Amino acid sequence: MTHVITSLCLRDTGCADVCPVECIQTNDQTDQWPTYYIDPGTCIDCGACIPECPYHAIFPLDEVPSAFQAQGGEIINQPGLTGHYEGIGHHGEAVVLNTTRVLAPGEVIDLTSTIQVNAQFFG
Numbered sequence: 001m002t003h004v005i006t007s008l009c010l011r012d013t014g015c016a017d018v019c020p021v022e023c024i025q026t027n028d029q030t031d032q033w034p035t036y037y038i039d040p041g042t043c044i045d046c047g048a049c050i051p052e053c054p055y056h057a058i059f060p061l062d063e064v065p066s067a068f069q070a071q072g073g074e075i076i077n078q079p080g081l082t083g084h085y086e087g088i089g090h091h092g093e094a095v096v097l098n099t100t101r102v103l104a105p106g107e108v109i110d111l112t113s114t115i116q117v118n119a120q121f122f123g
Contacts, residue, residue: 002038002040002043002045002060002061003038003043003045003047003049003050003058003059003060003061004038004058004059004060004061004064004114004115004118005024005035005036005037005038005049005053005057005058005114005118006035006057006058006059006064006068006111006114007035007057007076007077007078007111007113007114007117008055008056008057008068008074008075008076008077008111009034009035009036009053009055009057009058009077010035010055010057010075010077010085010087010095010097010100011026011030011034011035011036011077011089011095011097012052012053012054012055012089012090012095013036013089013090013091013093014052014053014054014090015036015049015052015053015058016036016049017052017090018048018049018052019048019049020044020046020048021042021043021044022042023038023039023042023043023044024036024037024038024039024049025037025039025121027121030097030098030099031079031098031099032079033079033121034077034078034079034097034099034100035057035077035078035114037117037118037121037122038058038118039122040061040118040119040122041122045060047060052090055074055075059111061115064111064112064114064115065110065111065112066110066111066112067108067109067110068108068109068110068111069106069107069108070103070104070105070106070107070108070109071105072103072104072105072106072107073102073103073105074102074103075100075101075102075103076100076101076103076109077097077099077100078099078114078117079099080099081099081100081101082098082099082101083098083099083100083101083102084096084097084098084100085097085098085100
């Protein structure tokens with residue numbers, strides 16, 4: 001089993017910093033690949049990345065929620081969305097994304113589609 005970074009990812013970089021096998025990668029083409037991705041062929045399933053994510057975006061593969069209920073204010077980040085996000089990453093670097101949307105309180109979304117996106121990134 002491996003872990004999956006879902007569309008709740010806002011590119012903080014903390015997860016990649018703690019990965020002992022450097023399996024967490026990203027791409028500069030943020031409109032097409034806006035989050036970080038875990039290489040399933042390299043991941044050793046240690047889980048070190050999970051507590052480092054301030055957005056709670058990382059799940060074991062078999063625990064990715066198909067019905068994630070938002071508290072309100074969470075941001076999803078995926079191709080096709082048009083919201084603008086500006087934040088500060090793990091090392092104080094600016095993070096600017098134009099593929100986001102803020103979730104409403106009680107909104108339920110399926111995060112399992114990110115499993116296939118992750119596979120495509122490494123495909």
